[in-house]
Amino acid sequence: MNPNDGPAAALSDPPVTVLVVDDDELTRTGLRALLSAKPDIDVVGEAADGAEVLPMVERLRPDVVLMDVRMPEVDGIEATRRLRSALADPPKVVVITTFENDEHVYDALRAGASGFIRKRAPSRQIAHAIRLVAAGDSLLFPDAVRRLATARPARRDGAAGRAALLTGREIEILRLMAEGHSNQGAATALRLSLETVKTHVGNVLTKLDANNRTQAVVMAYEAGLLGAGPDDR
Template sequence: MTTGTTVTVLIADDEEITRTGLRTLLSARPGLAVIGEAADGDRALALAAALRPDVVLMDVRMPGTDGIEATRRLQTAFPEPPRVVVITTFENDEYVYDALRAGAAGFVLKRAPVAQIADAVRMVATTDCVLFPDAVRRLVAARPAPPPRPLRGAPALTGREVEILRLIAAGLSNPDVAARLVVSPETVKTHVSNLLAKLGARNRTQAVILAYECGFVVPGEGHGVTPTGRH
């Protein structure tokens, strides 16, 4: 994602006081630069095209084109789209779940300490793990369990890819997975790329959401997920 030492950020929120506060607080953190602000999804899309930020910090409830639709459009607008971090008031907001399904890399709460928001922005820009996997698991667990349905591409997953999907759902990064499986990080990276392609997922979080939805993995106690073997 980012090639330099500074992560560039675009803030999209319809409340000016929220944008101003986030810009002031994040700009004071080392390694972050806020390069634009948008009050709605259409403006966020236009600024993303003009400024090419590393990360878009996206509110989901905005007038006109909301954050969900803006996130969805960003995924197809660029060969390498910016990572999207949803910023929300309520953790179990249905809009947040829909934004993750649309391709957002993760979410943070507006009331979170600024250090946590800054860390979330850096994490999605520079690392390869699911952002706050326990929070994603709780978000999924709070929803009524959908009827199991086939997971597109699941039958084509190899046994090793299934194992890696389970581990990334638990929040492990490529180096962590490599250490667990005693393989090289490059091998893990190849497996992850292959499983994302097979599932039609744009990132790890979307792959995990798809796997949860289809009953391929289910929220588990304490350490992420438990495989069900249901394809």
């Protein structure tokens, strides 16, 4: 993720509403306290398990769910899947994790989470992550996602078939997305208009049947469009 590419929230905008989900009460309390100190973020509720997420989201309608990936009953992966399957307009999901190389994080990204962040990250970084995904961008750490993707067995059957529909320009856009560029960053790199890049990104998501940019990047790794090295272009 390039923080300079991400949109900045204006204090005049409505606050971003957040549901905090973690089985550890101390973690939930700490996250609520840290985030509630931000004038543009409103923590509207807490859940102790993934089983509580869907009914609470239906009731509270948060913009973002800050979701623990490991929980004893229903984990963050399954909770994310339930949101995606049950709701026409699900909230964005940011996974919070102790270790960024946790294989469960990758599964959560596959399920449609917009990104992940470590629990021990400074509060300003967690707040930035929430603002970023609420604005429709991705929270992507290219090196970490590459490591997670290439450490997994290849699953290229469905992904490869969908990836075959992409044009050369769309693959270029997808590779820039994998490097952490925003739409504006990709437009600058390719000398295209922002609207043209947005159109290409929309086509990529549609053709890959991806919920967001992060999931599209995960699918690109599975389809073999992106390699393990930093210079795979």
